[in-house]
Amino acid sequence: MRSKIVTLAELLERVEAARRKGQTIAHCHGCFDIVHPGHVRYLDFARRQADLLVVSLTGDLQITKGDQRPYIPEELRAENLAALEMVDLVYIDPHPTACELLGQLRPDLYVKGREYEQSTDPGFLAERAVVEGYGGKVLFSSGDVVYSSGTLGESMPDGTGLAGERLALYCRRYGITHEAVESLLEAMAGLRVLVVGDVIMDRYVFCDAVELAGEAPMMSLARLDERLYVGGAGVVARHVAGLGARTFLLGAAADDRHSALSHGVLEGEGVETRLIPCRPRMPERTRYLVDTTKVLRVEDGECHPMDSAAETRAVRWADELAGDIDVVIYCDFGLGTVTAPLLARLAEVFRGRPCRVAVGGGGPRSQLLRYRDAHLLCPTERDLRGALHDFDSGLSRIAWGVLNRTDSEQMLVNLGRKGVVVFDRQTRDRADPQWRGRLRSEYLAALDDRVVDPLGADDAMLAAAALALGAGANLMQCAYLGSVAMAAENARLGNVPLDSSCLRQFMRERIELGRSFDQPAARPTRVAPRARSSRASIET
Secondary structure, eight states: OGGGBOOHHHHHHHHHHHHHTTOOEEEEEEOOSSOOHHHHHHHHHHHTTSSEEEEEEEOGGGOOSOTTOOSSOHHHHHHHHHTSTTOOEEEEEOSSSSHHHHHHHOOSEEEEOGGGTTOOOHHHHHHHHHHHHTTOEEEEOOOOSOOOHHHHHHHSOTTSSHHHHHHHHHHHHTTOOHHHHHHHHHHHTTOEEEEEEOEEEEEEEEEEEEEEOSSSSSEEEEEEEEEEEEEEHHHHHHHHHHTTOEEEEEEEEOSSHHHHHHHHHHHHTTEEEEEEEOSSSOOEEEEEEETTEEEEEEEEOOOOOOOHHHHHHHHHHHHHHGGGOSEEEEEEOSSSSSOHHHHHHHHHHHTTSOOEEEEEEOSTTOOGGGOOSOSEEOOBHHHHHHHHTOSSSOHHHHHHHHHHHHTOOEEEEEOGGGOEEEEEOSOSOTTSGGGGSOOEEEEEOOOOSOOSOOTTHHHHHHHHHHHHHHTTOOHHHHHHHHHHHHHHHHTSSSSOOOOHHHHHHHHTTOGGGOSOOSSOOOOOOOOOOOOBOSSOEEOO
């Protein structure tokens, strides 16, 4: 069966040998995500028209039918086709259409389903033009049974094992093993990272649902406890420090209790902090919970742009650090820390230096489009669509628009419980026409099987992915480590920082990585101040 799956050179050689014998060649091309009876009848029809049937399938990177397509990786799709008796040769085509292969193969017949007979799809029309251009024929099969792979995939029950098999194949394809991940974790611990952005206080108010209020049909809650977490850019810096990197945080602060508490927590966890006082008060997000269910969120913070004097102080400090910085992470929640002038001046400070730049944050006030020339963008799908005010187009189109508007290189789009979609350029050469060409994309399913609290999961993903990028990881390795961090954070209540031992613990039994870690790494000893009162506590 595997002998039917060939490289391009083998395919051309075997087709030419058949042609010298006077045999006719038929060619079919498609996604073949789930081989169903419609495919079988289509391929059987094609085989009866010629002496040799070649079937090519679209590679995973070129399939744009949905965030989670293909359901089945290209290697397994090729094996499914090769197992069919009527198929002689199978080839995985790395291009978005069969045009290039048709020009090289020059089959006598190019067979498509009956649904393409009146099709105006540009890809098919281009393929048809190639075939007719060299004198070949396009033939449409009877098409008496039509199925949709997408519909079949969506109707399949959970637990089929396809998701696990696909994840394992992706890990093998991109070198995501326990050994590779361990090497990355070690390399990440040697980095120097500057985090720039809005520090936010996250307040959790724990309540008991007593009854319906007497004066109106609303819930009456009894206040039980309260916790404060240093969030926003602060928790990104805490994640980075927890993963072992030497961490610097540049942000804005106020002359208030929350700013002092934030500074104490950050410095206690090894984050060298420069919170420049230029705000009237620290922004705060309050969530009211009954058990672990959030019933209300209250935003208490407005955009207060950093003034010119504060910007100068910030740039001066960044300039002192710039020569040794490996990664710069911008966390923009639209609260005024990262102003346009500050961003421009920091861009000049780091221009020409070898550091990697990652961008995250989010919310309705964030301004993703002003971050130009970034190496990695990490938005949520909502923030990505909000950047272009486009809530209807396909995700690939929107990602292409944002990457080209910002001239950035790569993107991880966080879909929450659905996982992550990865977008990459065809080339790193900005002068190459392919720089603005079609994007490569991959889908990585969510790694967590339960979510206790999604607060801060996107911040954890940003921190881990940016560190992996700085450590030399490829984009899918960044996405995997980011997904591990996101899953580990989802399993905790509150905005609590991660460390590398937590990630190792999560990955120890991951089947897709191969063998497990032999021994867990020792949890680092960390001293963090804890301020308590009868009403609230700072959680570290």
